Amino acid sequence: MKILIAPLNWGLGHATRCIPLIRQYLTAGDDVVLGGDGESILLLRQTFPDLRVIDLPSLELRYTDNAKQRGFYLRAIPALIRFAIADYYYLRQQLAIEHFDLVISDNRFGLFSHQTRCVYMTHQLYVQLPKRLKIFQPLARILHACIYKRYDEVWVPDYADPTNNLAGALSHSGQFDRHAKYIGPLSRFRSLEAGFRKPDSKFPIIAILSGLEPQRTLFEQELITRFQQSQQPVLIVRGKIGGPATTTQIGSVTLVPHMSDEELLPLMVQAKKIIVRSGYSTIMDLAVLGLLSKAEFHPTPGQSEQEYLSTLHHSKQLYALSLLT
Numbered sequence: 001m002k003i004l005i006a007p008l009n010w011g012l013g014h015a016t017r018c019i020p021l022i023r024q025y026l027t028a029g030d031d032v033v034l035g036g037d038g039e040s041i042l043l044l045r046q047t048f049p050d051l052r053v054i055d056l057p058s059l060e061l062r063y064t065d066n067a068k069q070r071g072f073y074l075r076a077i078p079a080l081i082r083f084a085i086a087d088y089y090y091l092r093q094q095l096a097i098e099h100f101d102l103v104i105s106d107n108r109f110g111l112f113s114h115q116t117r118c119v120y121m122t123h124q125l126y127v128q129l130p131k132r133l134k135i136f137q138p139l140a141r142i143l144h145a146c147i148y149k150r151y152d153e154v155w156v157p158d159y160a161d162p163t164n165n166l167a168g169a170l171s172h173s174g175q176f177d178r179h180a181k182y183i184g185p186l187s188r189f190r191s192l193e194a195g196f197r198k199p200d201s202k203f204p205i206i207a208i209l210s211g212l213e214p215q216r217t218l219f220e221q222e223l224i225t226r227f228q229q230s231q232q233p234v235l236i237v238r239g240k241i242g243g244p245a246t247t248t249q250i251g252s253v254t255l256v257p258h259m260s261d262e263e264l265l266p267l268m269v270q271a272k273k274i275i276v277r278s279g280y281s282t283i284m285d286l287a288v289l290g291l292l293s294k295a296e297f298h299p300t301p302g303q304s305e306q307e308y309l310s311t312l313h314h315s316k317q318l319y320a321l322s323l324l325t
Contacts, residue, residue, distance in 0.1 A: 001025075002099065006035030006056055007044075007106040011211040012239060013281030014106045015040035017157060019047060019188040019261075021104065033100070035111075042241040047261075054094065056108070057086035084110035084147075105151070112150045120151040123158055123167045123280045125180060128304040145179070154179050157186040157284065166283055168312045170305065186281075187288035188261050201267050203235040203254070207275035208264070208282070210239040215300050220255075223275065227253050237264065265289075278310035293317060 003025055007014035015036070022044075025032050034044050034051050037058040045053060059079065087110030091103065095115045103118045105111035112118040125148075127140040148154045158171040160182035165171060171182075207223050209216055220238060227234040228251030240257040248255040259267075268274055268291060276282045278297040286292045292313060299306035 001101045002031045002033070003102045003104065004033045004035050004054070004094075004100045004111075005104045005106075006054075006108055006111055007040050008108050009036055009038035009040040009059060010107070011277075011279060012040060012043055012241070013210065013279045015043045016188045017186040017281045017284060018044070018104075018106055020186050020190055022048060022051075023191060039241040046241070057083060057090055059083045080109065084108075087111050088113075104155075109147050117153075118151045119153045119155055120148045121155040121157065122148065123156060124170045124305060125154075125156065126170050126172065128170060128308050130302060130304045149179060153181055156180045156182050157184065158182060159184060166287055167280055168308065170280075170308065185284040185287055187285045189265055189285055190288050192261055192265055201270040202233050203267060203270075204232050204272040205230075205275065206235040206237065206267055206271045206273075208237045208239065208268075209277070210279065210282075211277055211300050219277070219298065219300075224250055224253055224255075227251075235267065278306045278313065280305075280309060283309060283313060 005018050005022055005025075007018045009015075022032055022034075026048075032048075032051055033054060034041065034048065035054040035056045036044065037056050041053060041055070044051075087105075087108050091111050091113055092115075094100075095113055100116050103111055103113070103116060104121060105118065106121045112120070125141075125144070127137065127144050129137045129140055156171050158167045159165040162169075162172040166185055171180075205227070209220055211219075216239065220236065223234075223236055230252040232252065234253045236253060236255045237259050238255055238257050243257050245257060268289065271294060273296055274286070274291060274294045275296045275298065276286075278299045283292070286295050295313070295317075297310040297313060299310040
């Protein structure tokens, strides 16, 4: 079977959660082709250097540097529409050249066609909008459903139980759930967790960064200011793909641009605190490794989905602590 797997380039999370799917299909002997743009496809190129890559249209979005992201969502709407249309016509061109038996789109809205089987993967059936836009939330849910109903299947990387899952209300939208197939959490670390070695780690605190600029850089600067005079060594994995592999030392803080999954896994397991954005792919990784209790979540300012997930899992941490006391 020939399969195109294409994640959205919005941070690295959409790409990392495609990694276990890619490994699964390769193990089954399928012909996997990667599609995408930006740092997401760079990450997949590094992870699977032998696989063929199709460069798909780019989504050019940047957050603002203010906490409420004023104007970002209004600018994003026409950009997302243009992006979806470009993806749709690009896939149609590709299918005229070569046949894919299956297309898996992780939140790329326009990668569907009646010429082949197409799957849309998302954890956010219930779209979360910022508070000032809540009046439009029912409309956003309907519009999103109109998008994913064009696909043959909708895969949700979460548990089907609406009372015991990782994405809370995001992955259960009520009337639209009948279109969803719950496939369980996806983590790039799942196939590695049994066999890794535990070297001595000097970093009791690690921070793993990702996301759109300039908020990624602002978060990095905030962490450097917070920890450069720390009595404990701190590691910051900057989430920068494709640049020089240069390690930087600022006081007690060690900064590295990127780490492979094999390098990062033992450091996460041994750390006492893991500082991360509350992106859903990060939450799945921590859950699979049993490390959610170590997490210190910092949602991207103005990103309502991450704010919701941060509140949800912080409350779960407090509840778990209450059971121990």
